[in-house]
Amino acid sequence: MNPDLSIIVPLYNEEDNVRPLFEAIAEALAPLPLTAELLLVDDGSQDATFARALELPRDGNPKLRLIKLRRNYGQTAAMAAGIEHARGRILVTMDGDLQNDPRDIPRFLAEIDKGYDLVVGWRKARKDHWSRVLPSKVANRLIGWITGVPIKDNGCSLKAYRAELIKEIPLYAEMHRFIPAMASLAGARIAEIEVRHHPRRFGRSKYGFSRIYKVLVDLVVIATILDFTRRPMRWLLGTGGLTAVVGGAAAALYSSTRAEPGVAFQGVVMLSGALATFLLFLAFLSYLLHSVRASRLDLFRRLAARPAGASPSS
Amino acid sequence: MTAELGIAQMAAAAAELSVVVPVLREQPGIGELHARLLHGLAPLGRRIEVIYVVDGPWRATLDALKALRRREGAIEILTFARPMGEAAALTVGLRHASGAIVLTAPAELEVDPAELARLVRALETRGVDILTLARRPPGQAGRGKLERLLGLLLESRLEDVRSPIRAMRARVAAELVLYGNQHRFLPLIAQAQGFTVEELPAPAPGRAGPGLGGASSWPSLVLDVVTLYFLLKFLKKPFRFFGGFGFLILGCGALATAWLVFERLALGVPLGDRPALILSTLMVVLGIQIVAVGLIGELVTFAWAREAKDYKVDRIVE
Numbered sequence: 001m002n003p004d005l006s007i008i009v010p011l012y013n014e015e016d017n018v019r020p021l022f023e024a025i026a027e028a029l030a031p032l033p034l035t036a037e038l039l040l041v042d043d044g045s046q047d048a049t050f051a052r053a054l055e056l057p058r059d060g061n062p063k064l065r066l067i068k069l070r071r072n073y074g075q076t077a078a079m080a081a082g083i084e085h086a087r088g089r090i091l092v093t094m095d096g097d098l099q100n101d102p103r104d105i106p107r108f109l110a111e112i113d114k115g116y117d118l119v120v121g122w123r124k125a126r127k128d129h130w131s132r133v134l135p136s137k138v139a140n141r142l143i144g145w146i147t148g149v150p151i152k153d154n155g156c157s158l159k160a161y162r163a164e165l166i167k168e169i170p171l172y173a174e175m176h177r178f179i180p181a182m183a184s185l186a187g188a189r190i191a192e193i194e195v196r197h198h199p200r201r202f203g204r205s206k207y208g209f210s211r212i213y214k215v216l217v218d219l220v221v222i223a224t225i226l227d228f229t230r231r232p233m234r235w236l237l238g239t240g241g242l243t244a245v246v247g248g249a250a251a252a253l254y255s256s257t258r259a260e261p262g263v264a265f266q267g268v269v270m271l272s273g274a275l276a277t278f279l280l281f282l283a284f285l286s287y288l289l290h291s292v293r294a295s296r297l298d299l300f301r302r303l304a305a306r307p308a309g310a311s312p313s314s
Numbered sequence: 315m316t317a318e319l320g321i322a323q324m325a326a327a328a329a330e331l332s333v334v335v336p337v338l339r340e341q342p343g344i345g346e347l348h349a350r351l352l353h354g355l356a357p358l359g360r361r362i363e364v365i366y367v368v369d370g371p372w373r374a375t376l377d378a379l380k381a382l383r384r385r386e387g388a389i390e391i392l393t394f395a396r397p398m399g400e401a402a403a404l405t406v407g408l409r410h411a412s413g414a415i416v417l418t419a420p421a422e423l424e425v426d427p428a429e430l431a432r433l434v435r436a437l438e439t440r441g442v443d444i445l446t447l448a449r450r451p452p453g454q455a456g457r458g459k460l461e462r463l464l465g466l467l468l469e470s471r472l473e474d475v476r477s478p479i480r481a482m483r484a485r486v487a488a489e490l491v492l493y494g495n496q497h498r499f500l501p502l503i504a505q506a507q508g509f510t511v512e513e514l515p516a517p518a519p520g521r522a523g524p525g526l527g528g529a530s531s532w533p534s535l536v537l538d539v540v541t542l543y544f545l546l547k548f549l550k551k552p553f554r555f556f557g558g559f560g561f562l563i564l565g566c567g568a569l570a571t572a573w574l575v576f577e578r579l580a581l582g583v584p585l586g587d588r589p590a591l592i593l594s595t596l597m598v599v600l601g602i603q604i605v606a607v608g609l610i611g612e613l614v615t616f617a618w619a620r621e622a623k624d625y626k627v628d629r630i631v632e
Contacts, residue, residue, distance in 0.1 A: 044508070054631065066631040070508025077624040084623075085630065170619035173551040214554070221553045221612045228613065262586020268595045275599040282606050286613055293617035 004034035005109070006088030006163070007062065010078030011053070011096040012043040018052040021098055022064070028102035029062055032109070036062040040096075041082045044072035075157075080171040091161045099127070100158040101196040108160035108193070117165050117188035120151055120180055121158035121195035128199075139177070139215040146223050147181035151192060154180060158195050162188075170296070174214060178222045185226055229297045232290040239283040243276035329363035329388065331355065331434065332411035332487075336403035337368045337421045341375045347423055348382055348389070354427020358434060360413075365390045367407040370397035401492035404500070408487040416487040420478040425449070425516060430479070436514050437481040443509035444482040446501055448474035449516050460535060464502065467543050472501055473513055482509075495538045506546045508626040550615060550624060556608025564601025570594035 007025060011018065022038070029036050042050045050068050058064045067081055079093055090112055094100040104121065111119040126133050136155050144150035154177045161183075169182050180190055228235055250269040290297055333351060341347070348364065355362055366379050368391060376393065383389040392406055408416060415434055429447060437445040450473075464470045476498045486509050496503055501511045548555040571594040578585040585591060 058632070064632075068628040068630070070626040070628040071505075073508075073625040080623070081625050081627060170616055172615065172619045172624050217554055217557050218551075220557065221609065224609050225613060225616050262584075262588075264588050264591040265586040267592040271592070271595050271599050275602060278603055279606060282610060286610055289610070289613055289617060296617045296620065297613075 001035075002087045002089070003037045003063065004089055005029075005032075005036040005062075006039060006082075006086035006091050007036060007102075007105070008039045008041065008079060008082030008086060008091060008093045009096045010041045010043050010075050010082065010093075011045060011049050012072060012075075012078070013045045013047045013049060014096045015045070015048040015052050017096055017098050018049060019056065021096060021102075022056050024098070025102040025105075026060075026062060028105055032106060034109075037065055037086070037088060038062040039065045039067060039082045039086055041078040042066065042068045043074070043078040044069050074174070076171055076174050076176040079157075079176055083166055083171065086163065089163055091163050091166055093157055093159050093161075095157040097200055099198050099200060100156075101198060104158060104193075104195045105160075108158070111191045111193060112160050112162065114191075115189065116191040117162045118180060118183045119160040119191045119193060120153070121156040122153040122192050123156050123197040124194045125197060127197050135212050139212065142215065142219060143177065143181065146219050147178065147184075147226065149181045149184040149190070151180045151190070153192075154178070156195065174218060175222070177215065177218070181222065181226065185230070228286065228290070232287050232297075236283045236287050239276070239279040243273075243280050246272045246276045328361075329411075329413045330360040331358065331362045331415050331417065332413035333362065333364045333417045333419055333430075334404065334407035334411055335364065335366050335419050335421055336400050336407065337366055337372065337375055337379075338370070338397070338400060338403070340372045341378075341421045344375050344378050344421065345382055347421060348386070350423060350427045351419065351430070352386075354430050355417075355434075357428075358431050361388070363388045363390060363411075363413065365392065365407045365410055367403040368393040369399065369403040370394060399494070401494060401497040404497050405490065405492050408490055411484070411487050414484050416482050416484060418478060418480045418482075425479065429516060430481075433479065433481045433514055437483070440512060442512045443486050444480060444501060444504050444511045446472075446474065446477045446481075446511070446513050447479040447516050448472070448513040449477055449479075450474075460539070463539060464499075464542075467539070468502060468546060470502055470505075472511070473515070475499055475501055477501075477513075494541070495534070496542070498538060499542050502542065502546065508628070552611030552615060553608040556604050556611060560601050560604030560606075560608060562601075563597050564605065567594050567597025567599075567601055571598060 007029075009021065009025075014021075018040070022040075025038055040053050042053065050066070053064075053066050056064055065085070067085060069078060069081060073081075082093070083091060090109065092105055092108060094102070100121070108119045108121075126136075136153075140152060140154050143154050144152075157176075159179070161179075165183060165186065165188055166179070168186070169179060171179075175182075184190055250273060253269070333355070335347070335351075337344070344366075351364060352362065366389065368376055368379070376391070379389065379391050383391060390410060392410060394403070404418060407418075415437065417430055417434065419430065425447065433445055433447050458474075461470070461473060461475055464472070464475055478497075480500065482504075486504055489507065490500070490504060492500065492503065505511050544555060570590070574585060574588065574591055574594060577583040
């Protein structure tokens with residue numbers, strides 16, 4: 001029988017954290033009247049993480065399921081693997097480094113029971129070095145500003161989702177940062193609650209400053225894709241309009257100049273025309289892609305049509 | 315061995331060891347090769363099937379192989395009506411292999427066939443997914459140019475990436491798909507799919523012949539490496555690649571244009587006839603085009619993300 005709750009924890013070189021993590025989760029879940037499974041996803045650890053996980057008791061509550069990936073693929077992929085194999089009605093993801101506190105999980109479930117589709121953790125008092133906190137804050141502001149979904153802490157792994165929502169959202173590369181933005185477009189109701197945050201006890205942090213560049217680049221991508229999936233026609237018309245405007249302006253300028261316009265100026269006009277034409281053709285291509293893959297790109301409209309606010313039947 | 319016995323053996327059970335041999339041109343010595351292969355692998359005591367993938371209408375070789383099959387049994391012959399390339403031949407051959415371990419060997423076998431048996435044994439003792447036989451050309455110390463380049467770009471530590479002699483487990487053979495010239499980088503492609511790859515150094519330098527280095531021209535090799543670099547690093551995030559270049563060129567162009575406009579407005583330098591204006595505008599246009607193409611790439615990735623998964627699961631324990 002499928003459990004009510006799936007907890008997904010990606011692990012990468014966390015051999016010292018595996019057992020304390022399991023015990024903390026089991027303890028936190030013990031008072032709850034629901035069946036749960038715990039999916040530990042070993043993201044190609046080079047240390048004894050998987051061996052330690054195998055030593056854990058595999059019967060009882062939560063029911064333990066171990067997924068070992070072939071090599072290290074990164075946190076998003078590990079999470080996606082867990083989400084794909086999860087059987088629960090509600091999914092919870094969290095970090096494997098014990099910085100999230102499993103005792104917060106019941107509060108997440110309570111929010112889901114209130115009818116929210118996605119509950120996002122907010123590490124209000126982060127116990128990290130400023131060199132991690134600052135880039136993260138900048139990134140969150142940027143993400144909130146560009147996607148229009150102001151989440152204070154996109155980087156917090158502790159989140160709870162309704163399974164049918166998260167299973168539809170494509171997760172690849174480092175898209176986990178944009179789950180709230182994508183979910184919001186799908187008409188999801190999002191709650192944000194404060195969570196406890198602990199300093200690392202074992203192991204080393206695995207992030208660096210290069211994230212800012214990646215976040216920036218990913219943002220351009222996600223903003224474009226999200227806008228495009230909503231109104232592909234507008235992009236087609238927009239670039240077509242650009243072509244017309246540039247062409248018209250060039251012609252007007254050309255004819256209004258009394259003297260012979262400079263050669264370089266003529267070149268610039270022609271280049272703009274060429275660019276506009278190129279963009280128009282590219283817009284046709286993207287529209288073609290959209291028609292071919294409407295089932296995937298249109299998922300937001302499809303999900304939004306779901307009774308999003310309905311209460312769970314437990 | 316009589317023909318009847320050979321056929322009986324083949325019918326009795328599936329092969330334990332498959333050998334895939336792509337035949338890319340007429341091979342007058344194919345019969346001799348077959349005998350050498352069987353002789354070299356005999357000490358292993360496995361049931362062996364040899365799969366010859368004849369890549370093109372090589373009639374003489376095909377007839378020789380058919381005659382061989384009538385005599386010896388455990389031979390499978392696959393043919394392409396016209397040459398499809400070594401990567402396609404390898405992929406098809408690997409797909410047909412039924413053994414638990416699959417060897418690939420070139421039709422022009424340069425090494426002592428006993429090395430193949432050593433390779434198979436080493437694969438089993440080391441517990442890796444792929445083991446390649448690293449050839450050492452005479453008079454060369456250390457890695458070749460290509461290997462050093464790949465080491466730099468992709469953090470590969472392999473000494474002989476292009477070695478055509480490889481032993482792999484059935485699960486690798488079942489999954490690998492190679493396009494274009496990717497057979498040259500088979501170990502790296504397999505590594506990207508999460509398989510473990512190691513090398514076994516060939517014992518004596520000297521017998522490594524024409525297969526190393528000289529086979530392909532430098533331009534095509536460089537093109538292959540660039541393709542591979544993109545494929546392995548940016549397949550799932552094309553915009554990191556395109557966006558980086560695009561924004562760089564766009565930024566330079568925008569700055570240059572701004573400077574020219576500033577000169578025109580503030581210093582009164584005539585603008586309409588300056589070739590620099592065409593260059594700066596061209597950079598802006600090029601930058602926008604690269605960025606736009608990168609975005610289309612991301613759109614494709616996004617649309618197919620759920621079918622083309624990022625990750626491969628090794629195993630699940632419940």
